[in-house]
Amino acid sequence: MTHAVFSDLMPSTVSIAQEAPADMAGREALLEAALGPARHRKTSARLRAGRLPAEGLAFTAHDGIHVVGTIRLWHIIAGGVPALLLGPLAVAKSHEGQGLGSRLMRRALAEAAFRGHAAVILVGDAPYYQRFGFSRSLTENLILPGPVEPDRFLGLELKPGALSDACGLVVAAGERAPAANRAARSQSGSRDRLERKAA
Numbered sequence: 001m002t003h004a005v006f007s008d009l010m011p012s013t014v015s016i017a018q019e020a021p022a023d024m025a026g027r028e029a030l031l032e033a034a035l036g037p038a039r040h041r042k043t044s045a046r047l048r049a050g051r052l053p054a055e056g057l058a059f060t061a062h063d064g065i066h067v068v069g070t071i072r073l074w075h076i077i078a079g080g081v082p083a084l085l086l087g088p089l090a091v092a093k094s095h096e097g098q099g100l101g102s103r104l105m106r107r108a109l110a111e112a113a114f115r116g117h118a119a120v121i122l123v124g125d126a127p128y129y130q131r132f133g134f135s136r137s138l139t140e141n142l143i144l145p146g147p148v149e150p151d152r153f154l155g156l157e158l159k160p161g162a163l164s165d166a167c168g169l170v171v172a173a174g175e176r177a178p179a180a181n182r183a184a185r186s187q188s189g190s191r192d193r194l195e196r197k198a199a
């Protein structure tokens with residue numbers, strides 16, 4: 001009997017934990033299946049590219065065998081105000097409609113609030129995210145660095161009034177990922193060399 005058939009017969013217990021290096025391959029496979037390669041071209045991906053997720057704010061859900069859910073939050077500056085960007089959120093097809101997406105959302109938002117973060121923005125389906133308190137009205141004065149359907153650009157205040165002065169462009173603010181750091185250093189190294197040559 002294969003794992004797949006066997007696991008269909010077992011009541012599955014899904015646990016949520018902080019993302020670990022061992023989750024990476026399973027997480028990528030899940031994202032590829034749930035969102036496809038287009039995920040890399042989304043405007044919100046520009047705010048994540050080359051950055052690390054916010055400390056303690058990346059979670060995976062496991063069914064004991066596979067990664068079956070993922071969520072991450074990222075540092076951004078939203079029109080002058082420090083905030084977090086949520087995404088991607090994905091749940092394996094096999095586990096959809098069982099409340100796992102909601103569990104991941106509530107866990108990540110609770111941890112963000114516990115860590116003192118004041119606000120979260122995201123790009124996603126309002127009918128889904130409204131249940132967690134996200135609304136379009138909080139992002140009306142904000143601009144993302146690329147195209148987005150306005151109705152899908154949503155915000156949530158973890159501290160009341162946190163987004164009231166947020167106005168203007170949203171920019172990435174997360175710590176650079178090690179590979180991006182190396183690339184940035186080598187770019188600035190080549191720039192330095194060119195500038196020295198030109199001088």
Ligand SMILES: CC(C)(COP(=O)(O)OP(=O)(O)OC[C@H]1O[C@@H](n2cnc3c(N)ncnc32)[C@H](O)[C@@H]1OP(=O)(O)O)[C@@H](O)C(=O)NCCC(=O)NCCS
Nearest residue numbers: 034088089090091096097098099100101102124125127128
């Ligand atoms: C969206 C997603 C995370 C929901 O996960 P889930 O575990 O099935 O969600 P939950 O079980 O917590 O909630 C299910 C409820 O949300 C609703 N729902 C799911 N996706 C929805 C959407 N895009 N718009 C509106 N409602 C949605 C379901 O109809 C269901 O409603 P009900 O509670 O009234 O029956 C999951 O379907 C998924 O990974 N989709 C593909 C990736 C994606 O679109 N991610 C979000 C953008 S980053």
